[in-house]
Amino acid sequence: MARRPVHISLKIAVPLSALMILFASIAFTGHRLDWPGKPAFTTFRHSEIDEHFLNNRLRALSSRPLPRFIYHTLHAGPAILWSLAMPFQHVDSLRARFPAMHRRNGYLVLSLSLLLSLGGFWILNRNMSHTHREFYHIHTVIKGKYIPLLTWPTFESSLWFLAPAYFYSLFRTAETARAREWVRHRKWAVFHTIAAYTITLQRVNVVVCMVAGWAMHLLVPERVQHEVLGVPATHEGKAAAELAAFAWTAWYGGILAFVWILYEWRPAALFARGRDAAGGEKSETIKVE
16 A cells, blocks of 8 residues: 655645744844733743843843844844745655755755754853753642643753754755655655754744733633632742743644654654565655756
8 A cells, every 4th residue: 555755744834934934033123012011921031020031132132243143143044044945845846846946945954954953052052042040950830740741841951852853864864865865865854844843833832822821811810810720920920930831832842743753754654664664655756866
């Protein structure tokens, strides 16, 4: 029985890219819809100052031209270009009709993937990431109760969990392309694309969290929020809860990416062994000159 090849649906890739372009643009402009005293979980405020952490970051960088240049050129800018270029790599008709364009765009995308990762680790190294100060800290919904699904690591820890899959798939995507092993190249390109979209899935969770925060603020009485749901009222409490929520967006973004990979790879028999795994896509022809 013929199995469909692994692929990235443009119905998923295009909206994800559009969302990342929006968030990356905010890295240049800052959050315009931000004000002191916003309800809990409707923003991700700085721990010491009642403003969005990104606005605080941009204000801190305003007097430091070199770090600001690195932040924009190694992180925000490449994120926009990557999001524009990546969906084109997964259009089969374009790949078949314009193989040279596919190859050049592929070099661009993989170069941007590497640049984005370097920029991300530069942010971590400069302690600019919105994460808990203790790397091994574990966030919990119920304080002191380490319950599965209600427990997750810090934002920074989640990035380090992602890093091996991200870099290994980046390497294998480039390696198989240079070896002209097109079927294997497609598999690893899909894997790397999903790994890279993990950060965008994190942004999806950010939107979900903020929508839920506004819904709670508008629909749930304030007394119920504080006394029943345990929503904090002070700035310090809100900042700590939102920091945990931000870490949640990254961890469950990774889980969504893992489920996405399973969904793509299982039908193509990429987890099978032996000849069946190798032959799952033999009927597919991918020509790139």
